Amino acid sequence: MDKPLDALDFNDITSFLLTGKAGDEIFRAGDVGTEMYIVRQGQIDLVWPALGGRSQTAVRLQAGEFFGEESLFDHDARPASARAVSDYQLIRLNASVFERLVNEDPKIAVQTIRLLLRRTSRLVDLLAKTGERPDASASTPRVSAVSGDEPPRLNESPGSRTKAGEPVFVDPATGRMFPIADEGELIVGRSSRRTDFKPEIDLSSIDVQRTLSRRHAQVLSRDGEVYLRAMTEARNGTFVNGRRLGVKQVRLCEGDRVSFGLVETVFRYR
Secondary structure: OOHHHHHHOOOHHHHHHEOOOOOOOOEOOOOOOOEEEHHHHHHHEEEEEOOOOOOOEEEOOHHHHHHHHHHHHOOOOOEEEEEOOEEEEEEEEEEHHHHHHHHHHHHHHHHHHHHHHHHHHHHHHHHHHHHOOOOOOOOOOOEOOOOOOOEEEEEEOOOOOOOOOOOOEOOOOOEEEEEEEOOOOEEEOOEOOOOOOOOEEEOOHOOOOOOOOOOOEEEEEEEEEEEEEEEHHHHHEEEOOOEEEEOEEEEEOOOEEEEEOEEEEEEEEO
16 A cells, blocks of 8 residues: 655655556546646646537646646546556655645746646647537627727627526526626636635536536626626636637627536526
């Protein structure tokens, strides 16, 4: 049986090593973990589940890169699967070991942040190159990319939008409604029992595959209109009618299909 990581000898690197063969699955998306890994030898693919009608997205990690770091700070489900492309050696660390390393050499924290930013940029580029939902058609409203301070509207035909009634996100599988307050900024996401965090629009109950971030997206209700934008910390994206949103706000229309990670909803006025 392995010794606890925080009891291992820092002077003996073999105490931290995990080795294996090509084809090994280090962990699966949805697993709950408490450790991160640094690639010492070999190549590891991080594979995100299909999101918003897109195919799986993968990032290949080389020696010196790391993965699974989200489990050091929030013991949630893994957002991606990790698979070995070749024979490998990994350095396995938990939160207490990582904290000790950072205390001994603060430069480790800076290097970690740089690598995270670099990987996030790679993932965003990959997602931007993927196609739309397979069932998208020419008549489906699209998110228009426009500049300026005014949030862009979704392309719509006359009568496609109705402002009467309360705006809600509807779970098409169950019909459950998640109301949107009349005025103000609201966070859409998943609650945390450990930190007592609860977003204003809590979709935890329908987040079966746990692809929501705590603060996944932001809704702004203003003058009878409802706007939506993605939040940078959300790993699995926010989509309107198959198009991935950025941090710029878009105006929602009656019947828009809105996906937060793998959580599918429909925007309605009830």
